Amino acid sequence: EVQLVESGGGLEQPGMSLRLSCSASGFIFDEYAMHWVRQAPGKGLEWLSGISWNGADIGYADSVKGRFTVSRDYAKNSLYLQMNSLRPEDTALYYCARSRLYCDRTNCQGRWDYYFYYLDVWGKGTTVTVSS
Amino acid sequence: EIVLTQSPATLSLSPGERATLSCRASQSVNRNVAWYQQKPGQAPRLLIYDASSRATGIPARFSGSGSGTDFTLTISSLEPEDFAVYYCQQRSSFGPGTKVDIK
Numbered sequence: 001e002v003q004l005v006e007s008g009g010g011l012e013q014p015g016m017s018l019r020l021s022c023s024a025s026g027f028i029f030d031e032y033a034m035h036w037v038r039q040a041p042g043k044g045l046e047w048l049s050g051i052s053w054n055g056a057d058i059g060y061a062d063s064v065k066g067r068f069t070v071s072r073d074y075a076k077n078s079l080y081l082q083m084n085s086l087r088p089e090d091t092a093l094y095y096c097a098r099s100r101l102y103c104d105r106t107n108c109q110g111r112w113d114y115y116f117y118y119l120d121v122w123g124k125g126t127t128v129t130v131s132s
Numbered sequence: 133e134i135v136l137t138q139s140p141a142t143l144s145l146s147p148g149e150r151a152t153l154s155c156r157a158s159q160s161v162n163r164n165v166a167w168y169q170q171k172p173g174q175a176p177r178l179l180i181y182d183a184s185s186r187a188t189g190i191p192a193r194f195s196g197s198g199s200g201t202d203f204t205l206t207i208s209s210l211e212p213e214d215f216a217v218y219y220c221q222q223r224s225s226f227g228p229g230t231k232v233d234i235k
Contacts, residue, residue: 046226047221047225047226095175104162116164118181119178120187
């Protein structure tokens, strides 16, 4: 069964750090790009970050650029999100998701914003609360 | 960055009725649009990709159309399990969602 399981969420104070993990199973992890998407309470979906199948291309939303870092471990079939300098507005349910990456230009390598992707498998999410 | 707008914000319909949801992009995105369904307490589920291709296991009552800046998700005859929030997506942008609720 194809599955993504997030962990690492919790309550943290503003300015502190958290590291989220996403464990993948049931598919060949290094054939897929992986993403983090969050949903604040009662709000819509916000894409945060993505990493290509080989880790060479990475993208971030402006809202987290410079504070969050995405990485992946092929030996552990895991995706991570290191979240630093947390803010109250980071309070949300954090999902990991997988996708293929598609390129409709001559070459997309090195330009995350040139890829397009569809998130076909999602985890159930892990909750992050940032509050003093 | 492309901005996606969805209309209406809420669609109140009865089971068996047809639902038509709209997604408009701030600039042309060819056909690179997906639609997702999200039910309360659940993760989103991919319904449609490439504007009109149904994802694996998605019933035929769901269909997508459009290209350029205007896209439509149609549910031909609403089943009780279809009452949910629907989001469109293009690259890193999601629309704000359309809630389909029971009239």
